[in-house]
Amino acid sequence: MKEQHNQDQELYQLEDEMKEMFSSYVVKSPSSQDTKTLLAALQPTFNEIGISPVEEFKQEAIHRPSFLSQLRSQISFYQWHFWVMSTLIFVMLTLFSSNVYVTEATQFYQFAIPLSMLVGVFYTYQTWNKQMRTIESITPFPPALLLLTRMVIILIMNIILGILGSFYLSFKVQHFQLLPFLLDWIAPAMLIYGMIAYVMMRKGVKFGLAFGIAAWTALMIAGSLYQAQGYAYIPFSHSQVAGIQSSFVTLGLFLLFLAYKKSLKLQTMFR
Secondary structure, three states, X not given: OHHHHHHHHHHHHHHHHHHHHHXXXXXXXXXXXXHHHXXXXXXXXXXXXXXXXXXXXXXXXXXXXXXXXXXXXXXXXOOHHHHHHHHHHHHHHHHHHOOOOHHHHHHHHHHHHHHHHHHHHHHHHHOOOHHHHHHHOOOOOOHHHHHHHHHHHHHHHHHHHHHHXXXXXXXXXXXXXXXXXXXXXXXXXXXXXXXXXXXXHHHOHHHHHHHHHHHHHHHHHHHHHHHHHHHHHOOOOHHHHXXXXXXXXXXXXXXXXXXHHHHOOOOOOOO
């Protein structure tokens, strides 16, 4: 027992002697300033690589991934609870719309889907770690383009879920016409989303979201006023309405394309 006690004492003494020596090796979590310092130290090397002859790096060239491949890889950015909540929201929207007239169902979709897109963009930016954005600023895929790919995922998700809900309503709602109903909510949603993306790449995330909210509010008010009194003053035929809606979709897609071209040149989305 005495020998065991002596061994324990020796171990405790050895632990005390080594504690001070090893304490300097304890690593703390890097701060935002540490990340910036590291990137600043690495930047000269990246600059040298950028100005070196192409022949020297022909075998080790870094190929920028395509937009579609990046789109697939960014799906994992959204965790399972995001997909579940989004699906549940559309299920509730569709079930609620199935118990009303087609005009009211149209208004519900026109209101809810652009709002869902706005919330999705806000969620995407809020959950995007700032330190990770700093590191991504020196990768072959600029942070602005990464944000745009995630916005496109939000757009595709809302369009797909909205179309599925529309098909369900076509069997449940009386006097339901599928194609006009689809255009009624896809057109304003696409236009608003294109505006958000374009303004975001030009003026920053916060300004883009604010502009999107303003555009969504303005379209909702204008639509309500026209449905209440506008028919008597400016009557549109079904073909004219379809033409206007098609132009909204085209303009929204064009603005998304312009946002994509702009995102290729941006190296930061901290605004």
